[in-house]
Amino acid sequence: MRPDISTCADTPFDLILFDLGGVLIELSGIQQMLDWSRDSLSENDLWRRWLSSPAVRDFESGRSSPDRFAREMIVEFNLSVSATRFLYAFTRWTKGLYAGADVMLKSLSERYALGILSNTNALHWHRFETEMNFLGYFDFVYPSHLTGYLKPDRETFQYVAKACGYQPGRILFLDDNTLNTDSAKSTGFNACRVSGVPDVLRQLTAMNLIG
Template sequence: MESEVRTLLFDLGGVIVELEGQPIKNNWIGSNDSPKASWEKWLTSDAPRAFETGKISADEFANRMISDLKMSISAADFKEYFTNWPIGPYPGAIEFLKSLKSRFTVALFSNSNELHWERKMNEMALDGVFHQSFASHLMGLAKPDPEAFRYVIEALESEPAEILFLDDNRLNVEAARIQGLQAEEVHGLSEAKRCLYRRRLYLNP
């Protein structure tokens, strides 16, 4: 029998915040790849990981991505596109999160970076919406690493089994379960709401 959920831990991009397609465009790399294949190419570079853990600057990240993937775009244009990749919270997302705060600890755990974090917290008005926030570039740790989950669990001062983690990446969900969290893969706000509704944690799917 699963433990009672006391903490709701949300990923941001693809769950609470809508993203504009993929982080790279096929015409930059001269391919007609599917979104999945484009994402796999993105992961062949170690630059995103270094950027998301705060080890390199935005300029170095852009230059390394262009070099690693041989992209036909300037560093300035790539950085501008990447900065604006997150569109904004899904409609109703902020109200949804606030409606949960009286019954649960509501926290976020995001693989983020210096370009996106400022926009999400200020421009998208997410600062103060969560009881606690965990951003990879500020922690120096990123999903799906076990150390990242252990850091978050300790900071939340919660039993792992009492945390429900929602993420759009299967690897992150599986990693969370290994650390003892309850975890579900969801894509977008509607799926997140339906997940909580099925678990009788939210009344309006």
Template sequence: MQTKAVLFDLGGVLIKLGGVGQLGQFIGVTDEAEIWRRWLTSDWVRRYERGFCTRTEFAHGMVEEHGLAMSPQSFLQAFGRWPLGLLPGAEDLVRSIDSGLFVSCLSNTNEFHWTEQKGADRVHRLFSRPFLSHVIGLVKPDREIFDFVAREIECEPSEIFFLDDNVINIEGARRAGWEAECAVGVEESQRILRQRGMVV
């Protein structure tokens, strides 16, 4: 079936993230895949990124859940610095997508990062209709978020192509019937999109 929509993850694909290694240090884990697994399955992360608690509640919950040797305030200060701004070429990549395709983002994020991240205004201008977990109350890799987006943009699942830097989320998208590939950064994303004939 012909592709009608292209959706990007943000962190790790279009936005540089500096928090994975730091989170690993906090919880005493060095394997990146395991760090991501713990992040995506954390009760407090899932709660916060669905918009179900405040940033202060989230910080207290994370310190308690993971037994972190730091105050909630210190965790929150570090957490706020994780997004490091758009990667070079990110804006050009998004704007190079074939104009006949619907283009958006599907991101597990939160009110703190979305509103206060470095270069927030530039990120916000990239997409007229972003799909943000804390706004819609759903998170990747749950099936519900992919079904929700497909309904909202009035596409069949197989008509949607999705790029994410996390294998867990790619697997979730594929289970929902989406076309999806793992991509880290702008260059890899551009290569995949060019191979599929989606950039001009």
């Protein structure tokens, strides 16, 4: 049985909640999107447009098909690529777990309750389920295309707190995007911006959650 960290007097959290891309999973699509775009975008510009994009939000909340998503993305982001090529590349943007992620998750899962809160989609989630052996480490999984809730919307964090049964102040959320961590904090979560496994380990060590 998974240890219940809520029974530990010196543990401030009941749940450690992870984003996937940029935290546990290596992504490769940012530069490709910038290369395809006919607009002059910085990486920050791209992320802000991505998080508010109607095409992305529809697809990652499960309301759109892959083909429709590709067509709408090409128009919305002014991309110089065909829909077929876009989908082929997009599916492979999730490269795999960062080095050290598997060992870290195995160790953490033996001591803490773990969860996933990720803006994702059916194409990437299928790869997580069939090609990357890590979902078994998690007690709670909240992929956006199945829940219908997207970060950084406040309703997403309210939904997670209700679904997992923990108070927001007893949840630690780790994400690589400041918009998401700020929204989590505004909902009462503890949240840290992290980038990759070494950064996660530094944060958890600083918080005395690991030795």
